[in-house]
Amino acid sequence: MSESGLRNQILGTVIGGVILTALGWIMGIFPTIWGWIVLAVSIFWFLVKTEIPIPIGLLFLLSASILWQAYKFLQPSEKSRAALGVPTAVLNAPIQSRPLSSLEDKVLRAFARSDGRTFQMDSLVHMVGEKNLLVDQALDSLQSRSYIGVTHNYIHGTYYSLTAKGRDVVIRLGYVS
Numbered sequence: 001m002s003e004s005g006l007r008n009q010i011l012g013t014v015i016g017g018v019i020l021t022a023l024g025w026i027m028g029i030f031p032t033i034w035g036w037i038v039l040a041v042s043i044f045w046f047l048v049k050t051e052i053p054i055p056i057g058l059l060f061l062l063s064a065s066i067l068w069q070a071y072k073f074l075q076p077s078e079k080s081r082a083a084l085g086v087p088t089a090v091l092n093a094p095i096q097s098r099p100l101s102s103l104e105d106k107v108l109r110a111f112a113r114s115d116g117r118t119f120q121m122d123s124l125v126h127m128v129g130e131k132n133l134l135v136d137q138a139l140d141s142l143q144s145r146s147y148i149g150v151t152h153n154y155i156h157g158t159y160y161s162l163t164a165k166g167r168d169v170v171i172r173l174g175y176v177s
Contacts, residue, residue: 112175
């Protein structure tokens with residue numbers, strides 16, 4: 001018998017023994033686990049079926065709270081309003097008092113030159129002509145002003161784009177020609 005054949009037979013025997021040991025342990029502990037599951041379901045069913053008097057005021061407050069949360073959840077966001085063509089307050093809002101840094105200005109101009117295209121960090125760094133960390137810092141600052149939005153994609157990476165507010169600022173500053 002060859003050396004590899006013997007090795008495979010030993011390995012198969014050991015793996016089979018481990019599997020049988022695991023199955024024996026599982027079958028031995030399964031009745032205990034099943035007993036705990038039955039007990040938990042029984043207690044849950046008892047609690048569900050038990051009648052407890054609830055004050056009508058508490059019931060009203062709970063219902064009102066649930067309805068308020070549902071109302072807030074169903075309200076359209078600023079992004080969806082912009083998609084529907086609802087004018088936003090951004091058009092009439094003044095530009096923030098803190099002036100843009102020269103790098104933030106370059107980044108916004110890059111977005112304006114590209115006609116609002118989305119960018120990954122590498123292409124944006126290449127267009128602006130600055131170091132990665134400096135462009136990242138400028139993007140963070142523009143994000144805090146809500147001029148730039150970020151989209152994370154597990155396959156393609158992170159993309160940066162102008163938000164509705166950023167688009168309006170770029171147009172108002174005359175960067176779009």
